[in-house]
Amino acid sequence: MRKSRLIAGIVTALMTAGAVTACSSGGGSGDDADTLTFMFRGGEDEKAAYQDAIDRFTEDTGVKVKVIVTDADQYATKLQAAVAGNKVPDVFYVEQGSLQSYVSSGVLMDITDQVAAQGVDLANIWEYGVNSYRYDGTLQGTADGQLYALPKDVGPMALGYNKTMLEEAGVELPDPDEPLTREAWLDILKKVTQDTDGDGELDQWGTGLNVSWTLQSFVWSNGGDWTNADRTQVTVDTPEFAEALQFFADLTTKEKVTPDPEQAQTLDTYQRFMAGEIAFFPVGPWDVSTYNELEFEYDLMPWPTGKSGEPATYIGSLGIGVSSSTAKPEEAVKLATYLSTDETAQQTLVDANIQIPNRIDTAEEWAAAPDAEPANRQEFLDIVESYGRAMPAAFTFSPAWYDELFVNIQPVIDGDRAAADYLAEVQPRMQELLDQANEQAEQAAAAGAAG
């Protein structure tokens, strides 16, 4: 009896070992020797546009590509699971904020030389986009680091306005080159916030903004920022920052030029803008295909300026990286380069109205097109070239410190608490989390170097 138990044990152990090795031997990239795997995320429009571009790549090079698409909010989790399971796709999207951890754990390949060997003129690609994926081991986003990915796109967040509404309200249209001051902008907001049908209730508003996605512009143009230049010190407790946040909150509570406080954070200001009830609203390149179908005319303008006198906003970006464990590094880099910089591929994506061109020459042509819609597409390029910045947490190891600001911000937005008071309270907590993130980065870099 004891013997049979022993045998059972051995059989079990063997089967387990067999199963485990079966799992791990399948690692690396696709099973088919001449197929690359490409993992990305996006909506229906993007999937179709990318499939088009990839089909053309296969036609040009003969390299087959297996595409894995996920929903936007599941992408990071699935990619991490793929990495943990040793099934890293050959080519995949990488977020600015994830780059450092993927580099220090050796998942991303250093593609500096290979990209140069492809003969790509990186000077013709937005500097911000390329530098976003450069990392020198301590700082990311500068021109000196090694290149670990190419930009899939750059996403400048512009300010749009409902042209039809402003014209009806008899307001002079904003100048595409001369930014409004905050005060002048507020005057317009007050003018267009109206009860148009005379039922005693407001039915159109100046604006309606989500604090997580627009506060950046007000803070930066007021001379404030989230951190110091080397991202070691949280600086949200400065007067410039507080004033900007207060201005933002006052739009709703004091000036009443937005829908009710409760609605400011929900989806509906977006819906209301599309329904023609809101005059000023942020517009990203990915919004253009939807907004072009709207029943009113709209256009883009520079963001209003605060104390610094300069407009400011952020530029999002996603990168396309190559796995360091790919069996076909040359083809993989070629695919990444193709999607990021090839003229035809870029045209396919731009025609789908989901992004602005990565190539500067193509972009300038695109912006100057006489049938451009919105007419001032140039604003997107101005943001990328001159006044746009990276999101505050784009280049830190973890965004926990940045998220902390927004967790308890609601009372400020509702007017129940002064901005300066709240910021003074939250700064130490943010600082602690930023220190942690920097520590995490150091440890990961050290571990990566050791391993």
Place this chain on the structure above:
Amino acid sequence: MTSTAAPATTGPRTPVPTSAPATPGGGSKRLHRSEKKWALAFVAAPVVGYLLFIAYPTGFALYASLTRWNGLGPMQFIGLENYANLLHDERFQQSLFNTFFYMIGIPIGLALSLALAIAMNRKIMGLTAFRTIYYIPVISSLAAIAILWQWAYNGDFGLVNQFLGFFGIEGPNWLSDASWSKPAIIIMAVWKGLGYSMLLYLAAIQSVPRSLYEAAELDGAGSWSKFRAITLPMVQPVTFFLVVTNIIAGAMIFTEINIMTPTGGPEYSTASAVFHIWKQAFQYRQMGYATAMAVVLGILILIITLIQFRLNKRSSFVID
């Protein structure tokens, strides 16, 4: 084939082929061996499954909870540091509090579904239609339901507040108000689970012997005492089952939270423990720390379940 061939080669000493273990040598042993192999294979299947999918991940998680690990790179053993940090992690404690706060919905849901089950046990018009309607939320996609309720809770034009408006009540902005966001989630969870509990209760009620009610009626019991003295104790096993499974499921609430309040709600008021764990693991790259939280959560659930088993044993009710 082997069973008929075996006795022929067994020899004179063992006339009965079935007494295999006692048989020294010969074909019966071979038969026994081959059967044993099969037996082992069958035993091995669940054992392998257990080792591979339960024991190994559990052991791995326990180890990971003792490391500093970002989920990608190498692990660095740091002993109990993660657990020590948990003691003064306010956000984790808050998310645990939120999670257990949501469980207020369990007794409410059970009471409602028992009432519904009793109602559905009568002969009323359109019974099947009602049963179906109550069961639809159970089989619907949780993500779809969460999005639906997110709209229903909209402070301005949501269904819930419009309904309250009929009675002259001005509803709160449910999901953006720190004091109403948790009740909002509870209401939704109760609504979603109602059909399932109702169905189990209905089955339990229908299996209560009629004779008990008849005897009680003879003794002059009214409907309330019949409910209290017969129905309630008779469905107690179902109640126990539902309480245990609801607490375990409730402790793991995630999807609703993630969809309805992607940032964890105003002032982190809706973040559940699993939501917080997921955020730490996948957004803040603290996989080791997050695993430690998961271990703590698992232990808490285990303790609660053990207490329940103990209580259930003490209050169990048997009719001879």
